[in-house]
Amino acid sequence: MEAPLYEFFDALANPTRMAIVNALIEAEGPMSVKEVASKIVSSQPNVSRSLTQMKKAGVVEVESAANQRLYTLNYKVPVLLRVARQVIEEQNK
Numbered sequence: 001m002e003a004p005l006y007e008f009f010d011a012l013a014n015p016t017r018m019a020i021v022n023a024l025i026e027a028e029g030p031m032s033v034k035e036v037a038s039k040i041v042s043s044q045p046n047v048s049r050s051l052t053q054m055k056k057a058g059v060v061e062v063e064s065a066a067n068q069r070l071y072t073l074n075y076k077v078p079v080l081l082r083v084a085r086q087v088i089e090e091q092n093k
Contacts, residue, residue, distance in 0.1 A: 030070035
């Protein structure tokens with residue numbers, strides 16, 4: 001049971017992957033690797049590797065459309081991040 005939880009939080013514990021999360025939160029719909037890379041100013045291979053890890057952990061979902069994969073954030077992740085921020089704010093009071 002602990003391994004999937006570790007993988008989930010590990011998938012968020014990186015500045016590039018958090019930038020991807022923020023880009024997907026701000027997106028008006030699914031994004032391709034190229035769109036995410038452009039938005040966060042990172043290389044496509046780096047973004048692709050990060051998205052693969054995030055998909056494996058359940059942070060993002062992927063759908064195939066034509067010749068590309070389109071990524072969306074798991075709808076529960078923004079809620080989790082809000083709770084985490086609240087915990088941190090309370091801890092810092």
